[in-house]
Amino acid sequence: MNYTLTQIPDRTAKPRQSGLTMVMDKGLSLREVEDFLSTSAGYADIIKLGWATSFVTPNLKEKLDIYREAGVPVYFGGTLFEAFIVRNKFDDYRKLLDKYSMEYAEVSDGSIEMPQDEKCEYIRTLATQVTVLSEVGSKDEAKIIPPYKWIQLMKAELEAGAWKVIGEAREGGTVGLFRSSGEVRQGLVEEILTQVPFESILWEAPQKEQQVWFVKLLGANVNLGNIAPHEVIPLETIRLGLRGDTFTQFLDK
Template sequence: MNYVLENIPERALKPREKGLTMVMDKGLSLREVEDVLETSGDYIDIVKLGWATSYVYPKLEEKIKIYKDAGISVYFGGTLFEAFVVRNQFDDYRRVLDKFGLELAEVSDGSLEMPHDIKCQYIRQLSEQVTVLSEVGSKDAEKIIPPYKWIQLMTDELSAGAWKVIGEARESGNVGLFRSSGEVRTGLVDEILTQIPYEKIIWEAPQKAQQVWFIKLMGSNVNLGNIAPNEVIPLETIRLGLRGDTFDHFLNNEWK
């Protein structure tokens, strides 16, 4: 840091198991990636190449190398996994992961109807090859999953070999964990946390108000995902109580 401030929350150090910031790359140019890493690389843990953008991106190998050289793990969005599976190309998907040297993969069923035991089977198979992130929740705003079901799905997927489970919100933050307005389904989150350790969950939270809510509930080292590249440093200041939204949350003196 550039100077000293007291009463700043202690952040987990990289490589982190908690306090992860997962960034959504929706098609940044190589130069844009380099610019993001120059300013924010220290605060980025994982980058998701959104949905199936990796299929059409023209310089994919070069982009992945830039991230990996910076010590940042990269993975393809879960929609790409689903696109391979629905076409009976799962083995091809595994070969693609090897071709691009990826160490992370996302297993999701947000767009594809898939029996849960089959999803867990995919998690088991992929976990023999890479570190698996599994996403829970639907991209369909009309599909409401009750809290007990979220807990069951997360528990089963962690047991199947997922490193972390991702709470679905999409890039817009208005499905899954959130209402269409972007408001957090607070009862759902509270219920999930009675059974699933917070450090095992990456909460997709693209909107600032959502990030603030999770940080106030679980602290600076909550795992947050689907963060826009230009929001990484603002998010870090929220984590540290250095933005108005969390300014007094971490203070422990008479000014609090």
């Protein structure tokens, strides 16, 4: 930090197991990646190349190399995994991970129907090759999953070998954990937390109000994802109680 302030919450140090900020790269140029890392590499824990943008991203290898040189790991979005699975190309997906020396992978079923046993088997298999993040929830805003099912899915996928389970919200924050207005499904989140450790969950929360809600509920070291590159530093100030929304959160009463 550039100077000293008291009554600032302790943040976990990188490489973190909690307090993660997952950043969504939806097609940054190489120059934009360099500029982003020059200010935010210390606060970005992992980068997701959104959905299947890696399929059409120019200079993909060079982009991955820039992130790696900065010590920030990258993974392909879960929709790319689903695109391979729906075409019966799982082995090709595993070869793709090796081709680009990927150390992380996301397993999801937000766009396709997949039996839970099958999804857990993909997790078990990939966990022998990479660190797996597993996404729970549908991208279909009309599909409402009851809390008990979220809990059952999250537990099963963690037991299958997922490092973290991701609560689905899409890049807009209007499905899954949230209503179409962006409002948090508070009862759903609170019920999940009765049975799944908060350190094991990465909550997709692209909107500022959603980030504030989770920091107020779970503290500075909540795992948050789908953060836009230009919102990484603003999020860090929310975590530290240095933005109006959380200004009194960590002050001595």
